[in-house]
Amino acid sequence: MIYWQMLGIFFRLGLFTVGGGYAMLPLIQAEIARYGWITAEEFVDMIAIAEMTPGAIGVNTATFVGFRQGGLFGAFVATTGIALPSLLVVVAVSKVLDRFREHPLVEAILFGIRPVVAGLIASAALFIAQAAIINSEATGFLSIDLLALGIAIGSGIAVYRYKVHPIAVMVCAGIAGLVLF
Numbered sequence: 538m539i540y541w542q543m544l545g546i547f548f549r550l551g552l553f554t555v556g557g558g559y560a561m562l563p564l565i566q567a568e569i570a571r572y573g574w575i576t577a578e579e580f581v582d583m584i585a586i587a588e589m590t591p592g593a594i595g596v597n598t599a600t601f602v603g604f605r606q607g608g609l610f611g612a613f614v615a616t617t618g619i620a621l622p623s624l625l626v627v628v629a630v631s632k633v634l635d636r637f638r639e640h641p642l643v644e645a646i647l648f649g650i651r652p653v654v655a656g657l658i659a660s661a662a663l664f665i666a667q668a669a670i671i672n673s674e675a676t677g678f679l680s681i682d683l684l685a686l687g688i689a690i691g692s693g694i695a696v697y698r699y700k701v702h703p704i705a706v707m708v709c710a711g712i713a714g715l716v717l718f
Contacts, residue, residue, distance in 0.1 A: 539607055540614045542572075547599050547618030552626070558595030560654050561619075562661035565598055574606055581668040589707060596620055684717055 546568050554561040562584065569575055575583065587597035596619055603615025637643050670685045688710055695701040 540611065543603055543606060543611060543615045544618040546572075547603075547615045548622055550599075551595075551619040552622035554595070554657075555650055555654060557654075558593045558598070559661050560657035561595040562598070563657055563664060565595070565602070566661075566664060569602055574602055577668050581665055584665060585707075589704075688713055 604612035
């Protein structure tokens with residue numbers, strides 16, 4: 538039963554999420570929270586692992602959730618579910634998009650979708666920041682982990698301003714985590 542459920546959920550996520558893996562993250566998080574498949578902390582750890590491994594983050598995330606819920610077959614089902622809609626849509630759309638790309642209606646639709654994608658990515662970033670930087674478990678009160686905040690800001694500046702490769706930033710942040718935490 539869980540395999541059909543995972544296939545349906547991840548197929549729907551893959552079909553209706555526009556903008557790639559990062560835009561998918563808030564939707565994936567909402568679904569796995571709804572079913573209680575993994576905790577918020579596990580989700581953030583999963584994103585970190587999915588970001589460090591080869592492949593698309595949405596696919597890696599689905600694979601991880603599928604594995605946690607159903608072993609190797611669960612990973613296969615979740616990965617198939619999230620990837621299959623893209624394959625089907627790309628095949629169908631590629632046939633007609635070249636002919637209608639310049640059409641004002643198509644341009645207007647694509648123009649309207651862009652801000653939604655930015656909003657979904659921003660939502661995922663805020664969720665990850667909240668789980669990684671705001672601490673409420675230890676004290677029962679909301680508190681900001683200034684060290685984690687500093688690492689996050691430093692990482693963002695290193696990648697955006699100084700064009701440091703993200704893998705180098707992640708390795709340095711992992712080392713900082715070992716030393717400081």
